[in-house]
Amino acid sequence: MKWHQKEISLEPRGRGFHLITDEVVNQLPDLKEIKTGLMHILIKHTSASITLNENYDPDVRSDMEKYFNRTVKENEPWYEHNSEGADDMPAHIKSTLIGSSLTIPITNGKLNLGTWQGIYLCEHRNHSGSRKIVVTIFGEEKV
Amino acid sequence: MKWHQKEISLEPRGRGFHLITDEVVNQLPDLKEIKTGLMHILIKHTSASITLNENYDPDVRSDMEKYFNRTVKENEPWYEHNSEGADDMPAHIKSTLIGSSLTIPITNGKLNLGTWQGIYLCEHRNHSGSRKIVVTIFGEEKV
Amino acid sequence: MKWHQKEISLEPRGRGFHLITDEVVNQLPDLKEIKTGLMHILIKHTSASITLNENYDPDVRSDMEKYFNRTVKENEPWYEHNSEGADDMPAHIKSTLIGSSLTIPITNGKLNLGTWQGIYLCEHRNHSGSRKIVVTIFGEEKV
Numbered sequence: 014m015k016w017h018q019k020e021i022s023l024e025p026r027g028r029g030f031h032l033i034t035d036e037v038v039n040q041l042p043d044l045k046e047i048k049t050g051l052m053h054i055l056i057k058h059t060s061a062s063i064t065l066n067e068n069y070d071p072d073v074r075s076d077m078e079k080y081f082n083r084t085v086k087e088n089e090p091w092y093e094h095n096s097e098g099a100d101d102m103p104a105h106i107k108s109t110l111i112g113s114s115l116t117i118p119i120t121n122g123k124l125n126l127g128t129w130q131g132i133y134l135c136e137h138r139n140h141s142g143s144r145k146i147v148v149t150i151f152g153e154e155k156v
Numbered sequence: 157m158k159w160h161q162k163e164i165s166l167e168p169r170g171r172g173f174h175l176i177t178d179e180v181v182n183q184l185p186d187l188k189e190i191k192t193g194l195m196h197i198l199i200k201h202t203s204a205s206i207t208l209n210e211n212y213d214p215d216v217r218s219d220m221e222k223y224f225n226r227t228v229k230e231n232e233p234w235y236e237h238n239s240e241g242a243d244d245m246p247a248h249i250k251s252t253l254i255g256s257s258l259t260i261p262i263t264n265g266k267l268n269l270g271t272w273q274g275i276y277l278c279e280h281r282n283h284s285g286s287r288k289i290v291v292t293i294f295g296e297e298k299v
Numbered sequence: 300m301k302w303h304q305k306e307i308s309l310e311p312r313g314r315g316f317h318l319i320t321d322e323v324v325n326q327l328p329d330l331k332e333i334k335t336g337l338m339h340i341l342i343k344h345t346s347a348s349i350t351l352n353e354n355y356d357p358d359v360r361s362d363m364e365k366y367f368n369r370t371v372k373e374n375e376p377w378y379e380h381n382s383e384g385a386d387d388m389p390a391h392i393k394s395t396l397i398g399s400s401l402t403i404p405i406t407n408g409k410l411n412l413g414t415w416q417g418i419y420l421c422e423h424r425n426h427s428g429s430r431k432i433v434v435t436i437f438g439e440e441k442v
Contacts, residue, residue, distance in 0.1 A: 014157055014300055016335045016439045018406060049159045051196060051292060053337060055404055057413030059353045064252045067202045072237035073248050079234055080249050084227065084370065091365055094358035105359050106366050109350045113416075114402055116257055118198055118290045120161060125290050127200030130256070147404045147411050149337060151438075152294075153159045157300055192302045194339055194435060207395045210345045215380035216391050222377055223392050227370065259400055261304060261341055261433045268433050270343030273399070295437075296302045 015050075016151045017043040022143045026136050028100070030066075030074035034131040038124065043150060045122035050152015052124060055114045057145045060104035060138050062111035068131025077135075081107050104137035111135055119152055158193075159294045160186040165286045169279050171243070173209075173217035177274040181267065186293060188265035193295015195267060198257045200288045203247035203281050205254035211274025220278075224250050247280035254278055262295055301336075302437045303329040308429045312422050314386070316352075316360035320417040324410065329436060331408035336438015338410060341400045343431045346390035346424050348397035354417025367393050367423075390423035397421055405438055 021040050023033060037054070038044065044052070056063050067073040085106045087099040094102045115132065118125040134144065164183050166176060180197070181187065187195070199206050210216040228249045230242040237245045258275065261268040277287065307326050309319060323340070324330065330338070342349050353359040371392045373385040380388045401418065404411040420430065 018335045018404060049161045049292070051294075053402055053404065055402075055411070057411075057416065059351065059413070059415050065202065065256045066252050067237075067248055070237055073245070076235050076237050076245050077249060077252065080228070085366070092362050094353075094356055094362050102359070102362050105353055106363060109352050109363065109397055109419075111252055112255060112398060113351045116196055116198075116259055116402055118161060118196065118292050120290070125198070125200075127202070127288070129202050130200065133252075145413070147406070149335070149404050151337075192304045192435070194437075208345065208399045209395050210380075210391055213380055216388070219378050219380050219388050220392060220395065223371070254395055255398060259339055259341075259402055261339065261435050263304060263433070268341070268343075270345070270431070272345050273343065276395075 015047060015154045018149045021146050021148060023134060023146060025143045026134065028136050028139050029078045031134045031136065032068055032131045033134045037132060041148060041150060044119065046154055047119045047122060047150060047152040048155045050119040050150060051116055052119055053114065053116045053149045055147045057147060059108050061144050062108045062113055062135040063115050064111050064133050064135060065115065065130045066133050067129050069129060100139050107137045119150065122155065158190060158297045161292045164289050164291060166277060166289060168286045169277060171279050171282050173220045174277045175211055175274045176277045180275060184291060184293060187262065189297055190262045190293060190295040191264060191298045193262040193293060194259055195262055196257065196259045196292045198290045200290060202251050204287050205251045205256055205278040206258050207254050207276050207278060208258065208273045209276050210272050212272060243282050250280045262293065301333060301440045304435045307432050307434060309420060309432060311429045312420060314422050314425050315364045317420045317422065318354055318417045319420045323418060327434060327436060330405065332440055333405045333436060333438040334407060334441045336405040336436060337402055338405055339400065339402045339435045341433045343433060345394050347430050348394045348399055348421040349401050350397050350419050350421060351401065351416045352419050353415050355415060386425050393423045405436065
């Protein structure tokens with residue numbers, strides 16, 4: 014049984030949905046030692062989120078940004094939490110709608126995702142720096 | 157410590173929300189050997205999702221389908237990703253709103269769900285075949 | 300490798316979003332024995348949910364309640380499942396939008412959350428009693 018846990022600072026990105034599978038996996042050489050296990054990711058913020066979605070067409074990511082901006086509008090007159098600007102409360106709501114953690118199976122040293130699945134960082138603020146994630150990988154080791 | 161991982165092809169179903177608890181559990185005889193542990197499910201697709209919800213009244217599942225069709229509309233003029241039809245981009249958005257993985261506690265060889273909780277397959281496409289899930293069960297074995 | 304699983308009955312709370320991090324952690328003395336691991340929580344209900352969000356300003360929690368009441372309205376004429384009142388079907392939908400489980404990393408005997416992250420109980424019914432959660436903590440023990 015192997016456990017490996019690492020805090021990773023992701024490259025800063027602008028508001029929107031971004032594919033980060035390779036950036037995460039490249040920092041986890043221990044992944045390939047696990048035969049059967051899981052990888053868990055937590056994003057340590059309440060104004061960004063992570064999800065799995067389509068890893069090929071960038072239009073999916075821009076349509077996703079458009080959808081969430083329409084369903085969680087800025088400047089709603091009933092927002093009381095808005096001290097950090099128009100993108101403040103919407104970012105918190107999007108974070109809870111999408112979620113702040115992911116768990117993915119590991120099989121024979123690799124993430125066992127569908128062909129078209131990739132990990133998205135969903136950045137909900139206009140101006141944020143690097144986002145921190147905690148990655149925990151655990152499982153049975155290869156012999 | 158026991159690990160068991162299995163890829164399961166679910167029976168094909170039409171668009172909508174479907175209760176699949178029994179179909180999943182019946183294919184996991186190893187479940188009953190685990191005293192304390194967890195079961196993780198990943199659906200390997202970006203146009204279907206999984207969730208826990210009410211396992212009794214089928215109206216909950218049809219109302220759920222109606223809600224998600226209203227909150228994520230087809231044929232929005234601003235969708236750019238629509239090469240596979242009107243249900244294409246809405247399916248991706250619903251997948252991220254609902255989520256593509258679930259983790260459930262195992263206690264004394266059984267899923268430890270609430271009385272009214274069941275596992276739903278949420279099929280967001282009009283015409284899709286069988287959906288694949290990866291199920292990972294792990295925990296302390298019974299003695 | 301340590302496993303600890305416990306069912307906890309949360310204090311009853313009114314409809315809304317409530318910070319429960321301390322209430323949960325205070326009932327888990329075993330947490331501090333784990334060096335590297337995870338904590339999983341399942342809420343055993345289909346009309347309440349759990350999420351991570353901002354742990355400081357209570358306005359975030361009241362704005363969150365307002366947002367979800369607007370995006371999942373009561374008394375929609377097309378709801379067929381409404382035998383328990385106007386808050387019945389909306390509670391089920393909110394439960395699937397937000398989610399019924401959470402997984403959080405444990406590092407050196409403590410939850411490894413971001414500075415501003417806390418665990419929310421999201422109570423979607425007007426009149427419910429205590430809610431039950433199953434908490435599973437597991438990982439490598441401290442030496």
